[in-house]
Structures are given as C-alpha cells and as structure tokens.
Amino acid sequence: xxxxxxxxxxxxxxxxxxxxxxxxxxxxxxxxxxxxxxxxxxxxxxxxxxxxxxxxxxxxxxxxxxxxxxxxxxxxxxxxxxxxxxxxxxxxxxxxxxxxxxxxxxxxxxxxxxxxxxxxxxxxxxxxxxxxxxxxxxxxxxxxxxxxxxxxxxxxxxxxxxxxxxxxxxxxxxxxxxxxxxxxxxxxxxxxxxxxxxxxxxxxxxxxxxxxxxxxxxxxxxxxxxxxxxxxxxxxxxxxxxxxxxxxxxxxxxxxxxxxxxxxxxxxxxxxxxxxxxxxxxxxxxxxxxxxxxxxxxxxxxxxxxxxxxxxxxxxxxxxxxxxxxxxxxxxxxxxxxxxxxxxxxxxxxxxxxxxxxxxxxxxxxxxxxxxxxxxxxxxxxxxxxxxxxxxx
Amino acid sequence: xxxxxxxxxxxxxxxxxxxxxxxxxxxxxxxxxxxxxxxxxxxxxxxxxxxxxxxxxxxxxxxxxxxxxxxxxxxxxxxxxxxxxxxxxxxxxxxxxxxxxxxxxxxxxxxxxxxxxxxxxxxxxxxxxxxxxxxxxxxxxxxxxxxxxxxxxxxxxxxxxxxxxxxxxxxxxxxxxxxxxxxxxxxxxxxxxxxxxxxxxxxxxxxxxxxxxxxxxxxxxxxxxxxxxxxxxxxxxxxxxxxxxxx
Numbered sequence: 001x002x003x004x005x006x007x008x009x010x011x012x013x014x015x016x017x018x019x020x021x022x023x024x025x026x027x028x029x030x031x032x033x034x035x036x037x038x039x040x041x042x043x044x045x046x047x048x049x050x051x052x053x054x055x056x057x058x059x060x061x062x063x064x065x066x067x068x069x070x071x072x073x074x075x076x077x078x079x080x081x082x083x084x085x086x087x088x089x090x091x092x093x094x095x096x097x098x099x100x101x102x103x104x105x106x107x108x109x110x111x112x113x114x115x116x117x118x119x120x121x122x123x124x125x126x127x128x129x130x131x132x133x134x135x136x137x138x139x140x141x142x143x144x145x146x147x148x149x150x151x152x153x154x155x156x157x158x159x160x161x162x163x164x165x166x167x168x169x170x171x172x173x174x175x176x177x178x179x180x181x182x183x184x185x186x187x188x189x190x191x192x193x194x195x196x197x198x199x200x201x202x203x204x205x206x207x208x209x210x211x212x213x214x215x216x217x218x219x220x221x222x223x224x225x226x227x228x229x230x231x232x233x234x235x236x237x238x239x240x241x242x243x244x245x246x247x248x249x250x251x252x253x254x255x256x257x258x259x260x261x262x263x264x265x266x267x268x269x270x271x272x273x274x275x276x277x278x279x280x281x282x283x284x285x286x287x288x289x290x291x292x293x294x295x296x297x298x299x300x301x302x303x304x305x306x307x308x309x310x311x312x313x314x315x316x317x318x319x320x321x322x323x324x325x326x327x328x329x330x331x332x333x334x335x336x337x338x339x340x341x342x343x344x345x346x347x348x349x350x351x352x353x354x355x356x357x358x359x360x361x362x363x364x365x366x367x368x369x370x371x372x373x374x375x376x377x378x379x380x381x382x383x384x385x386x387x388x389x390x391x392x393x
Numbered sequence: 394x395x396x397x398x399x400x401x402x403x404x405x406x407x408x409x410x411x412x413x414x415x416x417x418x419x420x421x422x423x424x425x426x427x428x429x430x431x432x433x434x435x436x437x438x439x440x441x442x443x444x445x446x447x448x449x450x451x452x453x454x455x456x457x458x459x460x461x462x463x464x465x466x467x468x469x470x471x472x473x474x475x476x477x478x479x480x481x482x483x484x485x486x487x488x489x490x491x492x493x494x495x496x497x498x499x500x501x502x503x504x505x506x507x508x509x510x511x512x513x514x515x516x517x518x519x520x521x522x523x524x525x526x527x528x529x530x531x532x533x534x535x536x537x538x539x540x541x542x543x544x545x546x547x548x549x550x551x552x553x554x555x556x557x558x559x560x561x562x563x564x565x566x567x568x569x570x571x572x573x574x575x576x577x578x579x580x581x582x583x584x585x586x587x588x589x590x591x592x593x594x595x596x597x598x599x600x601x602x603x604x605x606x607x608x609x610x611x612x613x614x615x616x617x618x619x620x621x622x623x624x625x626x627x628x629x630x631x632x633x634x635x636x637x638x639x640x
Contacts, residue, residue, distance in 0.1 A: 026640070030468045059488075063640055130634065139490040166488050181632030182478065209481060211494045231494035238496035268498045323439055323446070352446055353467055392469040 026065075031058040034390035036163055038081075041383050051081030055163060059121065066127060071138075073121030073166065080113035098299075099137060100171040100191035120169045130178045137169040140188055142202055142215065143242070144229040147314050148280040150244035150260035151229040153200060153219055153303040154190050160343075161299070162359045162386055168299060182206035196220045209233060215244075219303060223248050223258075237267035246304050258304050259283045264314075273319045280312040289367050309336040324349040339365020339380075357388045415526035415542050419559065421566040423521050426597060428622030430455045434465075438614045451639070457519045459631040463639040474636040485636045492633060523550035524557065534569050535587060537562035554581075565589075567598050580606045592620040 036053045054077070061071040083090050094116050097104035103119040123136035143149030147159050157167040172190035179185060183205040190198045200217020210232035219225050227244035241263040248255050264278030284305065300306050311334070318328035325348050332341040346358040361384040366377040431454045438447045448470065452462035463474045472487040475495075482495045524544035532539050544557040555576035560569045571584040582605045586598035601615040629635075 028472075028640075030471060032469075063638060069638070127638075132634070141490045143491065144494075178632065178634040181629060181634070182481070184633065206481060233496045236496060236498040238494065238498075240494075266496065268496070322441070324444065349446070353469065355469075392467065 027060070027062050029058065029060040030393065031056065032390055032392040033057075034163075034388050036386055036388045038384065038386040040083075042381060044383070049082045049086060051079065051083045053080075053163065054078040057166070059166075069125045069127070071121050071123050071125075072119065073169070075118045075120055075166075076115075077117075078113070078115050082112075084109075084114060085112040098168065098170070098193050100193065100195065101137075102193070103137065120166065122169075132176045132178075134174045134176070135172075137171050138174065139167060139169045140172060140174060140190070141167075142213070142229070144211070144213070144231045145240045145242050145262050145264045145278055146266065146276050147264070147278050148262050148282075148306050148312065149242060150262060150303070150306065151202075151213070151215060151227050151242040153215070153217070153225060153227075153244070154188060154198065156300040156303050156306065158299050160361060162361075163388070180205075182211075192220065196222070200225065218249065219246065221249070223304065224252075225303075234265070237265050240264050240266075244303070260304070260306065273317060276314070276316040276318075278314040280307060280314070282307045282310055282312070284310055309334040309339075311335050334365060337365035337367065339363065353392045355388075355390045355392070357386075357390065359386045359388070360384070415528045415540075416521065418528075418540055418561055418566065419524075419526050419542060419544070420521045422559070422561045422568040423519075425566050425595065426568065427454065430622070430624055430626045432619075432621045432624060432626070433617055434619040436616045436618060438616075439611075440614060441611045453626060453630065455626050455628065455631065457522070459628060461631055461636055461639065463636075474639050476631060476633065476636045478631060483633065483636070485633070487637070520544060520557070520559075523547055523552050529558070531563075532560060534560050534562075537565070537567065537569060539563065539569060565596065567596075569598065582606055592617065593622055595622065 033056045034054075036055060038051045038053070040049045040051075041047070056076040058074045058076075059071070060073075061069065063069045077094075079094065091106075091109060091114055094114055095104055095106050097118070103122065105117045107115040107117050109115060119137060121137055121139065123134050123138040125132060125134040127133075140154040141152055142154070143152040154170045154172065155168050157164070170190045170192075172188050174186060174188045176184055176186040183203070185201070185203045187201045188199070192198070198217065198219045198221075200215055200219070202213055202215040204211060204213035206212075210230050212230045213228065215225070215227045215229075217225055223246040225244055225246050227242065229240075229242040231238060231240045233239055241261075243259075243261040245257050245259050247257040260280075260282050262278060262280040264276065266274065266276040268274045282305065289308070313333040313335075314330065315332075316328060316330040318326060320326040325346075327347075328345050330341070330343040330345075332343075334340065340363075342360075342362045344360050348356045350356055361382075363380070363382045365380050367380060368377060432451070434449070434451050436447060436449045438445055447466070448464060449466040450462050450464045452460065454460040458477075458479045460477045461474065464470045464472065474485045476483045476485070480497070482499070484493050484495055485491075486493065524546055527543050527545075528540050529543045530541040532541050539560040539562050542559045542561060544554075544559065546552045546554065546556075554573050555578060556574040558572045558574075560571070561567065562569055567586065567589065569586050573581045573583070575581050582603055585602040585604065586600065587602075588598060588600035589596050590599045592599065597617070597620065599617040599620075603613040603615070605611060
C-alpha cells in the first residue's frame with residue numbers, strides 16, 4: 001500500500017515538474033521530515049520512558065483551474081521506544097482511525113516499534129462561482145479562539161499533541177457558499193468510524209469589525225447543538241469567543257444540556273511580545289474525573305468534552321528573541337484540580353528550512369480518590385520533554 | 394491693516410500653492426509604485442551579521458482598501474495568505490484550514506520577522522491621504538535631482554509614524570529614499586530604493602533596503618521580480634474565498 005502511494009506521489013511529482021513548464025503552480029507538493037526524541041516520567045523517581053519518532057509528512061494539492069481541485073495529506077511515522085513495549089494499548093491508539101473509511105495502516109510493527117501510515121487529507125473539490133463542494137477526508141475548522149474550540153465540532157484535537165500541528169481530518173461532504181467577500185454559509189455532513197453522522201450548518205459574517213458566526217446541528221447522531229463564535233478587537237487586542245450548547249436527542253425534553261463557553265484575548269506589543277489569554281468552561285457530568293492525565297494527549301473523543309476539568313485558564317507569552325529564535329511559555333490553571341500545566345517551548349531556525357524545537361510539558365494536580373482511602377486525594381504529576389529536528393521541503 | 398490683510402492672504406495662498414505641489418509630487422510618486430491596481434512578485438531577504446533568510450511572496454492590490462498577499466517560499470510558510478479590506482485583516486493558514494482575524498496590534502509588527510511591517514505590506518495608511526506635505530529642500534541622490542519632502546500626519550489619521558521625509562526625483566518621481574520618525578522625532582528606519590528597471594509599462598526602482606536606525610548592522614532587502622500595473626482586478630477578487638485558492 002505504502003509503495004503504491006509512494007509511486008503515485010512520485011508520478012504526480014514528476015507530472016508536476018512537467019506541468020510547471022507550461023502552467024506554473026497548478027501542482028504543489030510540500031512536507032517535512034522530522035525526528036522527535038521524547039522522554040516522559042510521572043514522578044521523577046519512577047522509570048523514565050523514552051520514545052523516538054521519525055515522521056514524514058507529504059501534502060500535495062492540484063489546482064488545475066477555477067473549478068476542480070484536489071488534495072492529499074499523508075503522514076508516515078516510524079515510532080520506536082518504551083511506550084509501545086510498556087503500554088499494550090498504545091499501538092491500538094496509533095492505528096486508530098476515526099473516519100468512515102479506514103485510511104490508517106499498520107505497515108510493519110512489533111513489540112517495540114511501529115510503522116504507521118495515514119491519509120489524513122484526501123479530498124476533491126468543485127467550485128462554481130461562489131459555491132464550493134468538497135468531499136472526502138478534510139479538515140473543517142470552525143474555531144475562532146486559540147486553545148479550546150467548542151465551535152470546532154468536526155475535528156477535535158489535543159492542544160498538548162506537539163507532533164500534529166495539521167490536526168486530524170474528517171470524512172465529510174461540505175458545501176460552502178460565499179455571499180460576500182467576508183461571509184460564508186456552509187453545511188457539512190460527517191461520518192465517523194462507527195458510521196454516526198454529524199451534520200451541521202454555519203453562517204459567518206463580518207459586522208462592525210467583528211467576525212460573527214452561528215451554528216446548529218446534530219453531533220454523532222446523539223446531541224443537538226447550537227453555538228456562536230466571534231473574533232473582533234478591543235483597544236487593539238483581539239477579542240474572541242465561542243459558545244456551544246448541547247441537548248441530547250433522546251429524552252430531549254426531560255434532560256439538561258451541556259454548555260461549553262470560552263472567551264479569550266490576544267495582543268502583540270510593539271516589541272513583538274505576544275500575549276494570549278483564554279478562559280474555558282466545560283460543563284462535565286457530575287463526579288467526572290479523567291482516568292489518567294495521559295489521555296489528554298489524545299484528541300478528545302467528543303466535542304462535548306474538550307477538557308478534563310470544568311474551569312480552565314490559559315495564559316501564554318511568546319517572544320522572538322531574534323527572527324530565528326523564539327521562546328514561548330504557556331501556563332494553564334485548573335481550579336477544580338488545584339492543578340496546573342507549564343509548557344515552555346524554544347524554536348530555533350538553524351538553516352532556511354531546518355528547525356530545532358524543544359517542548360517541555362509539566363502537569364500537576366490532585367484528584368478525588370474514589371478508592372478505599374477516599375479522604376486522601378490522589379496527587380498526580382507528569383513531565384514530558386521533546387526535542388525535534390525538522391526539515392521542511 | 395489693509396496691507397496686513399493682503400499680505401496675510403498672499404502668504405496663505407502661496408503656502409497653499411507649495412503644499413499643493415508637495416502633495417502632487419508625493420501622489421505622483423505613490424501612483425508610480427502602486428497604480429490603481431497592481432500585482433507583484435517579490436523576494437524579501439532578512440539580513441543579519443551572521444545569517445540571512447529569504448521569503449518570497451506575491452501581492453495584489455486595488456486602491457488603498459483592498460489588498461491580498463500569498464507567501465510562496467520557504468516551504469514551511471508557503472500557502473499562507475493575508476487579506477486586508479479597509480481596516481479588517483485576516484490570515485488563512487492552509488495547514489490547519491483556519492481563517493484567523495488579526496487584531497490591529499499586528500499591523501505594526503515586523504512582517505515574518507523582517508524590518509518590513511504589515512503596514513508596509515498591506516498599505517494600511519496612505520502617504521497621500523493621511524499626511525500633510527511640504528517641500529523642505531532639494532538634494533542630489535544617486536544621480537537624480539530630488540525634492541526633499543516632509544510628511545506630517547493629519548490629525549486623527551491612524552498612522553504609526555510621527556514624521557516621514559521623502560526624497561523624490563524631480564523629473565521621474567522615483568521615491569529614492571525615505572526616513573521614518575517616531576512621535577518623539579527620533580528616526581526609526583530608512584528606506585533606500587535603487588535599481589530602476591522597466592516593469593510592465595513603466596520604469597520603477599526595484600530594489601528596496603530597509604535599515605532600522607537602532608540596529609546598524611541589520612537590514613531587510615526587497616527585490617521586485619515582477620510588477621504589473623492597472624490590470625483588471627475585480628473588487629470581488631479580494632475575498633476570503635479567493636485567499637484560499639491563491640497561487
């Protein structure tokens with residue numbers, strides 16, 4: 001399968017070189033190759049877990065004219081280390097595909113390594129004037145805020161997943177209509193791996209310096225959702241927000257709904273220091289607490305549960321020390337857990353297309369003990385450090 | 394008293410005539426570089442003592458309210474596009490399929506880490522409409538006789554500069570040099586333009602150097618690879634739909 005795909009891509013690439021001679025830029029192939037070395041540990045005296053991942057991404061688009069376009073995004077990963085051997089469910093997570101059609105393949109794997117290939121974009125699009133139809137695996141991004149996106153009901157993702165900036169796609173049919181240069185109306189139908197449908201419509205327009213959107217639909221054939229989101233500015237700072245409300249389809253009248261709401265602001269100072277703030281409320285089932293904090297690295301299974309605590313506060317500062325070297329520090333506070341997250345990152349552009357990134361993530365929190373010693377809280381901490389060397393092409 | 398009134402009137406009208414001239418000159422220089430509509434392909438190089446990086450982009454403009462740009466290289470940033478309609482600005486990131494509305498505080502930022510600001514790229518302010526103009530002298534620069542013209546921001550104009558001084562060649566209206574000052578009258582950066590070439594239907598300087606005043610050993614160079622002027626571009630081209638499929 002991999003060979004077939006590679007040869008198709010190779011053929012396409014050759015065609016692109018050929019086609020560039022006559023009509024430049026109708027084909028585009030880009031991607032990257034990176035190596036990520038990670039170490040994770042809960043308490044410092046616990047065993048340290050080392051993993052390495054060689055990750056190749058290929059994105060290719062073809063835009064031959066005004067009507068037809070297509071895109072394929074492919075992720076090839078070679079993962080080896082202690083997580084695979086220590087955690088039997090880890091491989092299952094690697095090979096999981098949330099789409100209607102399985103496009104994730106276990107190319108070759110054993111007790112301590114896995115080679116996994118995934119198509120996370122595979123779409124065709126047709127445009128007629130102001131109407132665009134896109135079918136296939138695609139990323140549908142309705143988010144307005146920076147960290148938690150209640151409005152982004154089609155492709156939930158984990159903020160903490162450092163090696164997936166593109167984020168997953170979903171198997172969907174999308175019709176977009178652009179009534180004006182700054183507005184869209186769209187309807188999307190998506191099917192997940194269990195065949196459950198999510199269908200929703202969204203309208204976005206610009207008024208008084210604000211982008212404002214409203215959405216309504218059915219999520220996973222289970223919950224009705226209505227929502228709104230906006231991006232504007234107050235005194236030079238961006239002011240963004242998203243609100244979603246879910247009501248179960250079953251027992252619609254005698255159940256209570258679930259509310260997710262977030263607001264945030266971001267501002268860039270004249271010295272290029274950028275600050276981002278966001279507060280997020282996620283109504284969770286009473287008594288809910290996560291089984292373990294490792295689960296936060298996985299994309300949330302439902303857009304109704306985007307965080308593992310009800311209240312979440314986020315503050316991030318980022319600053320380019322030079323145009324080649326930027327640093328950032330993200331901090332989250334979870335009042336319900338009396339816990340926090342600290343995530344510094346360093347990014348250094350070594351050469352024109354080569355970057356070195358260092359990510360550190362530290363969690364600390366207390367959970368209610370549901371076991372025999374209910375009076376003693378469970379104390380949890382987790383440390384992750386990752387160094388990535390990335391070549392973009 | 395009568396004499397005083399007359400001389401006052403004459404002084405006023407002659408000042409007005411000079412100011413009109415200065416504005417006319419700045420307008421001609423601005424029109425030369427912009428046209429009513431324009432399409433250009435540029436290459437920007439950020440130069441520092443120990444390294445340099447090059448970013449290529451295309452930009453489209455119509456009047457002062459409509460502009461769009463697309464990064465074409467390096468690969469990591471390529472495909473990102475920017476749209477500016479009057480005071481609203483958006484960026485499109487194809488990697489995550491996300492349209493982001495940018496706050497005004499982003500406008501004065503160095504674009505992609507360069508000494509070029511978003512304001513320079515997307516022409517937030519107009520050197521013709523947002524400033525008053527006066528000729529403050531003549532100077533010879535790179536073989537051209539130039540007017541030296543001072544620009545002071547009009548009251549309530551949303552501009553980032555306290556003062557600008559332009560050197561504009563007297564016969565060709567090439568803008569050959571510009572000094573940008575902050576509100577305290579301190580020089581912030583200097584633009585030096587050179588390498589006059591024929592582009593589409595006119596001769597224009599095709600090489601810009603942007604030199605920040607407080608960092609003498611760093612600069613940004615912009616080279617115009619291709620420019621077209623007054624080509625037909627519909628207003629509707631400057632749209633969120635279009636910015637997703639620029640190439």
